Amino acid sequence: MHFTPQTLRQLRRFRHLRRGWWSFLALTALTVLALVGELVVNNRALVVRYQGQWHFPTYGAQLTGNAFGLGYDYEPDYRELQRQFRTAGSGDFVLLPPVPYSPNEIDVPAGAKPTRPPGWESRHYLGTDTIGRDILARLFYGFRVALVVSLSFLTGTYLLGIALGCAMGWFGGWFDLAMQRIIEAWSNLPFLLIVMIISAALRPTQPVLITVFIAFSWMAMTYYMRTGVYREKAREYVAAAEVLGASPARIIFRHILPNLLSTLITFVPFTIAGAIELLTALDFLGFGIPPPTPSWGELLRQGTQNLNAPWIVTSAFGALVLVLLLVSFVGEAIREAFDPKKFTYYQ
């Protein structure tokens, strides 16, 4: 990767903005954790040693109870297996992930209520939800879903917004005028209502939902790109490229877009935060990704409906606030570091 000195200075400045930089590191850590989530939150064991043989059930084919001498051919309950091996004391052992539950696994011991408060002993560190699923596991995998959705959302809105915005700025004239009116009309469609209709009409899978999100959110970026291209194309270095015979594509991609990078980067965190909020809100209302996919919005709804189990709403709310706060801090620092007023070449 080759950075220009301008970008390097902006990155250095970003690192010196403590709050933003630490938030960025924390978010990166969370993202990496979510990527290798199976090692952290999972009901399959990381390592099993049984009669001198090593098994790694986390990644790989599903093992059956027969493999561990349990006499059945469905997946063993590794938590139970761990307890058995411990009492047997024969040198066999099971190493479980720190949170030994899957997000969709219902864990209701005989005689217990499904909704249980946090407990160290039960290893439900944030308790269970109304049907007995581990809240931490659901938060964790819900974060992964939110990440996938928000990154796809970011890519989609950016591609559409940049492409159309650049075209509007570059061609100008009637095309620009017509597109602006179309965008204004499109922006005024009631987004929430349309999502509700779509959710009611067809079961919205994740890709469908992302597409709908993008279809109603790309407009803002076109405004920034359009004005940016208008501004940059009037500058002399673009004229110089034109005199050399550069094609419009070359001028836009090699000259204008790199000079608009600050704008693009500045909006990344805010776009991601917006996507997470949108997804959570829709899930909260029940129009988002259908169950049983783990989702923060669904947890929030459960929590608000069951205030006698306060750990549900506290966990979901806390996670949401934490992540949005981190993203906002990063965004604030990027905005500050990439402020064109600080790094101008106009004297």
Add this chain to the structure above:
Amino acid sequence: MTAPLLEVRDLMMHFPVRGGVFRRAVDTCKAVDGVSLTIAPGETLGLVGESGCGKSTLGRCIVRLLAPTTGKILFEGADLAPLSRRALKPLRRQLQMVFQDPVESLNVRHTVGQTLEEPLIIHGLGDAAARRARVRELLAQVGLPAGAEDRYPFEFSGGQRQRIGIARAIALHPKLVICDEPVSALDVSIQSQVLNLMLDLQRQLGLSFLFIAHNLAVVKHVSDRVAIMYLGRIVELAGADDIYARPRHPYTRALLAAIPVPDPRRRRPPAPLAGDVPSPIHPPPGCPFHPRCPHATEKCRTDVPFLRNVAVAGSSTSHTIACHYDL
């Protein structure tokens, strides 16, 4: 006389002035209003005029950054005026431009090497190694250190940046370079260095220049012939020595009288020009210069003067002015 490299014939560049709700053209700004000139191979034509007289617009029309309203731009006999972007591309190798402000005309996000390599990439000249060799050759030609290619424009001084701009303009071996006030943005101490570089390059490479400036002293130093522009028209065109020794148009005389002389004892009459340049949207009828001309008569207010030869009998070069009178 050999065939001209460039011949501009009756070039007009009128910009619409838009107004009203529907952005209709309510008026036109006649930035260039019927200019004809020629440039011979290896020649430098100086183009002088006040701000807003249309000299930069003329330069931008010739390199087809602007599409002229009417008129012909004959480059080696081929008319550039109606050509599309694609049809122009091969011709652009012959016709380059040096811009006024080297800060603005270089992309801050490209290294010097990238900037100089770009024309070669655009025209598909050479492989990566050949291009890099050419970049190094160009840097040497304009007197920049060899390590400059990996550095960014902001690391250079104004004069060095303009050298980069010049290197970019000559990268494709052009025949004609439009120089749009190439030294106006530079310190006076640097100006002569850059001018001498351009003159050296002209001699080595056989370049022709259209040298646009508002500084008559600079133009005198570099030009073979000089054209004086006023309000979108050429008012006087003659050999450089001729025009400085025997200016014939009252506007040229006023411009020359305004050149400061480095002699504290010498007293000159105050500049005879009063008032401002009229708006090119509503130019005065008749001779465009008549509202400010000390010799204006009734005829000047109604009749447009055309360029006519006023050269001394027996002179080999022409001397044309757009004035009704022999003053």
